[in-house]
Amino acid sequence: MKQVPLGTSGVEVPAMAVGCMRIESLKETEAERFLQSALELGANFFDHADIYGHGACESLFGSVLQRHPEWRSRMLIQSKCGIVPGVMYDCSKKHILEAVEGSLKRLHTDYLDVLLLHRPDALMEPEEVAEAFDLLHREGKVRYFGVSNQKPSQMALLSRFCRQPLMVNQLQFSLTNSHMISSGMEVNMETEGAVERDGSVLDYCRQHQVTIQAWSPFQHGFFGGVFLDDPAYPELNQALQEVAEAHGLTKTGTAAAWILRHPAGMQILTGTMKVSRLEEIARAADVELTREEWYRLYRAAGHILP
Numbered sequence: 001m002k003q004v005p006l007g008t009s010g011v012e013v014p015a016m017a018v019g020c021m022r023i024e025s026l027k028e029t030e031a032e033r034f035l036q037s038a039l040e041l042g043a044n045f046f047d048h049a050d051i052y053g054h055g056a057c058e059s060l061f062g063s064v065l066q067r068h069p070e071w072r073s074r075m076l077i078q079s080k081c082g083i084v085p086g087v088m089y090d091c092s093k094k095h096i097l098e099a100v101e102g103s104l105k106r107l108h109t110d111y112l113d114v115l116l117l118h119r120p121d122a123l124m125e126p127e128e129v130a131e132a133f134d135l136l137h138r139e140g141k142v143r144y145f146g147v148s149n150q151k152p153s154q155m156a157l158l159s160r161f162c163r164q165p166l167m168v169n170q171l172q173f174s175l176t177n178s179h180m181i182s183s184g185m186e187v188n189m190e191t192e193g194a195v196e197r198d199g200s201v202l203d204y205c206r207q208h209q210v211t212i213q214a215w216s217p218f219q220h221g222f223f224g225g226v227f228l229d230d231p232a233y234p235e236l237n238q239a240l241q242e243v244a245e246a247h248g249l250t251k252t253g254t255a256a257a258w259i260l261r262h263p264a265g266m267q268i269l270t271g272t273m274k275v276s277r278l279e280e281i282a283r284a285a286d287v288e289l290t291r292e293e294w295y296r297l298y299r300a301a302g303h304i305l306p
Contacts, residue, residue, distance in 0.1 A: 001042040002285040004265045006114070007167025008209045009144050013076060015260050015285040017045040017213060018278070019271045023060055024053035026273055032064045037275040039074055041282045047170075047213070047269055048107070049080035049118055050099050058106035066108045078114035079103045080148055080170075082121060091121035093128040100136055115142045116170060120154050126161040133164050146170070146211075152204035169205055170269065171198075173214035175236065175255055175301040176227050181262075182303050189306060202264060212266045214259050218252065227301075228252060239300035243293050252277060253284035258297050261289045 003012040018038050023031055038044070048058050058079065065071060081099030082091045100115060115136065117129070136142040146168030147155060155166055173180060180202040182193030205212050220227045227233045228240070228251050240251040249257065259268050270281055289297075299305060 001282055002260065004267055005209070005211065006144065007146070007211050008165055009167055011076075011144075013045050013211075013267060014043050015267055016043050016256075016278070016281050017047050017078070017267050017269045018043050019047045019215070019269045020057050020061055021047075021049070021052045021271055022057075022273050024056045026060070028060060028063055031060055032067070034273060034275060035061070035064055035071070036068075038278060039071065041278060043278060043282060044074055045076040045078065045267070047078045047080075048103065049083075050103050051083050051085055051118070054085075055102065055106055058103055062106050062108035072109060076113040077107060077109060078116065078168075079107070079112055080116040080118040082118040089119050089121040089123075091117055091124040091129055093132040096129065096132040097135065100141055104141065111140055112142045114144045114146060114168060116146045116148045116168060117150070118148050120147075120150050126158050129158060130161040130163065133162050137164055144168075148213075151199035151201050153199055155204065155208075155210070166208075166210055168211050168213055169201065170213040170215055171201065172216050172219075172222075173212070173259065173266070174217045174219055174227070175258055175297060176220040176233070177216070178298070178301070178303065181298070186304065186306055191304065191306075193303060206264050212264055213269050214266050215269045216271070217259055217268050218255055228255065233301070236297070236300040236302075239297050243289065243297060246293075247287050247289075249284055249287060250280045253280040253287075254289075254297075256281045257284040257287050257289050258294060260285060261294050 002015040004015050006013045081096060082089055084090050133145050144167045145164045146166050148170035179197050183196045186194035218226045218228055240254050244251050244254040256268050259266055
């Protein structure tokens with residue numbers, strides 16, 4: 001499978017990261033088969049968060065890992081912290097340290113390969129984050145750090161205090177949710193696509209060698225549902241089908257290939273618990289769309305070329 005750099009770490013990771021937000025829906029034997037199949041595909045990067053299933057997703061993953069401790073050395077495990085569901089965001093030193101201890105215990109591992117701050121915390125004190133990162137890194141509990149859903153100025157503030165470079169920014173990105181692209185295309189225009197919502201985060205991440213992990217790669221809106229086979233997107237689905245046929249892919253795979261074609265070297269974050277869907281995306285990781293195909297899909301998704 002195609003590999004992409006994990007920030008400036010020098011580590012290469014699969015272009016497809018396996019999101020585990022829905023793994024709780026599987027029985028333990030099913031989860032075991034799913035994880036084994038992912039590893040066989042070369043998809044050994046697994047994304048978690050302490051809030052997924054209120055910790056149950058990490059616990060199920062950890063139960064499988066406890067039965068197969070030999071898998072740990074083949075895996076890259078990432079988790080996120082900082083959300084207290086329905087209450088607040090908390091990036092205090094105390095919360096970060098307690099959250100990591102909880103994740104390590106549930107996952108039955110001694111360390112996380114990557115830890116992300118899940119959402120921007122308006123009350124964040126970057127000095128505290130830096131202290132937490134230093135302690136976790138020094139104790140060998142976290143190898144690399146990053147953020148999720150942050151804009152450049154927030155990342156720059158953290159980077160001023162943290163000795164560990166930010167390797168990752170996990171951002172929503174898909175054919176239909178691609179304002180990161182349109183705001184750079186529709187410069188100096190009074191169009192909807194020209195509205196800059198993220199402080200040019202795409203350019204910032206490329207400049208600073210931060211790997212973008214694209215979450216909800218097949219969704220429209222904010223968890224509005226998948227655009228694949230949605231009658232609200234007839235032109236896009238027609239274009240996806242035709243490009244898919246040209247490359248021996250499915251529409252799912254083609255939508256993934258569109259993200260991976262971007263020169264930023266993004267990592268696509270899946271959410272499926274179906275091995276067949278992982279296989280579709282894995283095949284797409286080794287296909288490079290032409291420039292014409294990429295722009296055709298972009299336009300079919302409703303974007304304009306000024």
